[in-house]
Amino acid sequence: MTVKPSAVPHHKRKTLLPYLLILPTFVFVALFTAWPTLLAIYESFFRQRLNIARFREPTFIGLQNYATLFTDDRFHQVVNNTLIYALGTVPISIVLGFLFALLVNRSLKGIGWARLAFFHPALLPMVSAATVWKFFFTPDYGLFNSTIRFLGYHGAENWTGNPSLALLAIMIVAMWKNAGYYMLFYLAGLQNLPTDVYEAAALDGANGWQTLWRITFPLLRRTTVFISTIAFIDAFRTVDHIFVLTSGGPSRASTVLLYYLWQLRFENQDIGLSAALTVLFVAVLLIFTITNFVLSERAEEG
Amino acid sequence: MKSKRIVPLLLSLVLLLALAACGQKTAPATEAPAAQPTKAEAAAPTEAPTEAPTVAPTEPPAPAAEPVTIQVYYPVAVDAPIADILQGYADKFHEENPNITVEPVFSGGYGDVQTAIQTIIDGGGEPPAVAVMLATSLYDLVNADAIAPLDDYINAMDDGKAYMDDFVPAFLENSRYDGKTWSIPFQRSAVVMYYNKDMFKEAGLDAPTSWETWAEAGQQLTVKNGDTTNWGIQYPSGWPYWLFQPLAIGNGQNIFTDDCHVAFNDPKVVEAVQFYIDLSHKYGAMPEGVQSVWPSAPTDFASGATAMIVHSSGSLNGILKQATFDVGVMPLPGKADGTFASVPGGGNFYILKGAPKEKQDAAWKFIEFITQPEYVADYSINTGYIPNRQSAFDTDAMKAYLEKTPQMMDAFNALQYAGAEFSIQDLGEVRNIFHDYLQKAYNDEMSAQDAMDAAQKDAEAALKPFCE
Numbered sequence: 001m002t003v004k005p006s007a008v009p010h011h012k013r014k015t016l017l018p019y020l021l022i023l024p025t026f027v028f029v030a031l032f033t034a035w036p037t038l039l040a041i042y043e044s045f046f047r048q049r050l051n052i053a054r055f056r057e058p059t060f061i062g063l064q065n066y067a068t069l070f071t072d073d074r075f076h077q078v079v080n081n082t083l084i085y086a087l088g089t090v091p092i093s094i095v096l097g098f099l100f101a102l103l104v105n106r107s108l109k110g111i112g113w114a115r116l117a118f119f120h121p122a123l124l125p126m127v128s129a130a131t132v133w134k135f136f137f138t139p140d141y142g143l144f145n146s147t148i149r150f151l152g153y154h155g156a157e158n159w160t161g162n163p164s165l166a167l168l169a170i171m172i173v174a175m176w177k178n179a180g181y182y183m184l185f186y187l188a189g190l191q192n193l194p195t196d197v198y199e200a201a202a203l204d205g206a207n208g209w210q211t212l213w214r215i216t217f218p219l220l221r222r223t224t225v226f227i228s229t230i231a232f233i234d235a236f237r238t239v240d241h242i243f244v245l246t247s248g249g250p251s252r253a254s255t256v257l258l259y260y261l262w263q264l265r266f267e268n269q270d271i272g273l274s275a276a277l278t279v280l281f282v283a284v285l286l287i288f289t290i291t292n293f294v295l296s297e298r299a300e301e302g
Numbered sequence: 303m304k305s306k307r308i309v310p311l312l313l314s315l316v317l318l319l320a321l322a323a324c325g326q327k328t329a330p331a332t333e334a335p336a337a338q339p340t341k342a343e344a345a346a347p348t349e350a351p352t353e354a355p356t357v358a359p360t361e362p363p364a365p366a367a368e369p370v371t372i373q374v375y376y377p378v379a380v381d382a383p384i385a386d387i388l389q390g391y392a393d394k395f396h397e398e399n400p401n402i403t404v405e406p407v408f409s410g411g412y413g414d415v416q417t418a419i420q421t422i423i424d425g426g427g428e429p430p431a432v433a434v435m436l437a438t439s440l441y442d443l444v445n446a447d448a449i450a451p452l453d454d455y456i457n458a459m460d461d462g463k464a465y466m467d468d469f470v471p472a473f474l475e476n477s478r479y480d481g482k483t484w485s486i487p488f489q490r491s492a493v494v495m496y497y498n499k500d501m502f503k504e505a506g507l508d509a510p511t512s513w514e515t516w517a518e519a520g521q522q523l524t525v526k527n528g529d530t531t532n533w534g535i536q537y538p539s540g541w542p543y544w545l546f547q548p549l550a551i552g553n554g555q556n557i558f559t560d561d562c563h564v565a566f567n568d569p570k571v572v573e574a575v576q577f578y579i580d581l582s583h584k585y586g587a588m589p590e591g592v593q594s595v596w597p598s599a600p601t602d603f604a605s606g607a608t609a610m611i612v613h614s615s616g617s618l619n620g621i622l623k624q625a626t627f628d629v630g631v632m633p634l635p636g637k638a639d640g641t642f643a644s645v646p647g648g649g650n651f652y653i654l655k656g657a658p659k660e661k662q663d664a665a666w667k668f669i670e671f672i673t674q675p676e677y678v679a680d681y682s683i684n685t686g687y688i689p690n691r692q693s694a695f696d697t698d699a700m701k702a703y704l705e706k707t708p709q710m711m712d713a714f715n716a717l718q719y720a721g722a723e724f725s726i727q728d729l730g731e732v733r734n735i736f737h738d739y740l741q742k743a744y745n746d747e748m749s750a751q752d753a754m755d756a757a758q759k760d761a762e763a764a765l766k767p768f769c770e
Contacts, residue, residue, distance in 0.1 A: 161592035267730025
């Protein structure tokens with residue numbers, strides 16, 4: 001998957017061409033990523049509320065926005081929800097994606113249909129998917145309730161209205177949607193694995209479990225690092241289904257960081273506070289991505 | 303080396319672009335305080351008389367006027383071909399006013415329209431001349447200096463007072479602020495109760511006239527079928543303030559008193575919260591807890607799976623299309639016998655201040671055009687929205703429609719019991735506070751009294767910077 005530096009044709013005299021090639025990306029990243037981030041850092045030190053006439057002009061207030069956030073019970077609850085959401089959906093959808101990939105990585109008749117079935121949720125726009133799930137989650141007779149009732153469960157049924165189930169409901173939708181997407185990467189990884197190691201393992205008498213755990217999984221480690229990075233970022237950045245399914249409720253039980261950010265910015269029209277939240281948000285994602293990358297590089301060397 | 307020089311060059315280019323963007327962004331913000339609404343308004347009338355005569359003679363040769371293209375941002379919030387209907391109106395308008403082209407722009411839901419416009423204004427761009435946004439967004443839009451008052455236009459009409467007086471009063475509740483008119487009603491609805499007249503007849507029940515008779519009817523019409531239940535009442539509460547309001551109004555106290563004061567913990571409002579809870583806990587007439595059944599309730603009702611639903615009048619056409627029984631539409635019963643309640647909802651036309659004057663003028667012409675009785679009637683018939691002007695009921699089309707669909711008249715009549723829809727300073731934040739605690743009460747996480755006390759306290763704190 002990775003291109004080694006030596007693979008790049010080496011010219012003694014550096015030319016303009018490489019810079020021209022990265023120019024479009026550079027401009028876009030600078031304009032749409034770097035600049036807004038810097039702007040958010042700057043704005044986070046000011047009080048500015050667009051829906052209060054006398055606070056429409058920014059006033060410097062130092063770190064007060066951060067202090068407000070950290071002492072806000074709602075913020076604590078939202079961080080909590082986000083952690084549960086991310087730590088719950090990311091590993092489970094990755095494991096599911098891996099299992100799906102193993103399942104469909106065979107040359108059986110009709111396996112194309114199975115691949116399609118696992119992958120199709122990834123193709124649906126999240127809003128459409130969530131609208132369908134809203135009907136699945138209908139209390140009483142909804143498809144989801146009918147199914148789990150058929151499986152023998154006779155418990156709580158009000159998935160999107162019950163404060164202890166609402167977050168789980170949106171997590172279920174996210175996992176259903178993402179697992180097939182991650183399957184695609186694992187499938188690509190599986191099909192690129194060298195066959196000789198498997199032959200060697202077979203000769204040494206390794207059983208299926210050993211082959212899977214000692215050979216397949218380690219060989220796919222780079223894929224796993226990649227998937228876990230995008231999955232983690234996805235978990236923070238997908239909120240469409242929350243708008244459709246729960247509006248963050250009941251009583252904020254399914255409000256995650258990005259949804260809260262939207263509320264602060266567009267409902268409360270609080271520029272300063274939403275900028276501060278953006279900064280924290282970006283910081284967490286950066287720390288995770290860098291840690292993930294460094295750890296995987298270290299493992300590569302070791 | 304060439305390559306070394308190109309990097310700083312690029313960097314400075316990017317910085318320049320960014321600065322340019324930044325400059326645009328701050329420009330309108332610094333102008334804003336200068337354009338104090340009150341001052342601008344005071345200046346306008348003195349200018350108007352001197353300007354009017356000089357402008358008038360140049361106007362008659364209409365084709366000579368510069369052609370103008372305006373955009374109308376609109377949401378789609380009901381199951382109707384809004385896009386086609388609006389495009390049709392825009393085309394007809396263009397026939398009558400060849401120098402004005404109107405482009406309707408579909409922008410998502412109500413929230414999306416407002417977000418799009420805020421984003422354009424924040425970015426220093428030119429907003430569309432006119433947009434359909436929630437009537438309740440009034441204060442946020444005025445405070446953000448995003449919209450223009452419409453009084454000059456109304457006063458310049460042949461009979462502006464008659465024009466305004468013809469609108470259904472309940473729909474104008476959230477159009478006026480600070481002595482000015484800021485929006486014109488467009489696609490308006492109301493909270494009503496749909497009830498299955500056949501089921502009521504079979505059970506020997508009359509349409510409810512009080513909380514008690516309503517709850518008892520719900521109880522009587524609830525039927526258990528093994529694992530599932532055909533509930534007497536379905537009352538959505540996934541995004542609850544709007545549907546809740548008629549309960550409070552029906553007990554004689556709306557949830558707010560003016561743009562700075564909420565009445566969340568007024569004993570009558572607390573009693574209304576308790577009544578919602580009682581409908582499930584005490585009477586067993588509906589499921590317990592928060593009900594996220596907004597999209598499924600009309601279908602359940604139309605298929606006969608539930609006897610009564612509290613919903614938007616906008617669902618009327620869809621329900622009538624599916625239902626095979628006699629559909630009744632009425633306001634929600636109030637607490638005392640013989641009292642009723644409702645609350646209006648929906649979107650109004652706003653003219654955006656950031657659009658150039660000639661586009662604002664064209665926008666007003668379009669608003670005048672589309673609020674003619676024939677168009678109001680046509681829009682109502684094709685969408686299920688309640689006609690927003692009384693004169694629309696005198697049109698032949700509306701008379702013929704009401705002949706077939708008397709329920710539309712019932713929905714309209716519900717408005718006479720309506721209180722104002724919740725509209726307040728800092729609406730988004732205060733509404734979220736109310737939702738949080740109302741749902742805590744619905745879900746038994748707090749008692750109705752504790753929840754409303756907490757909501758009152760948090761809302762007062764949130765409103766402080768707006769109202770002190």
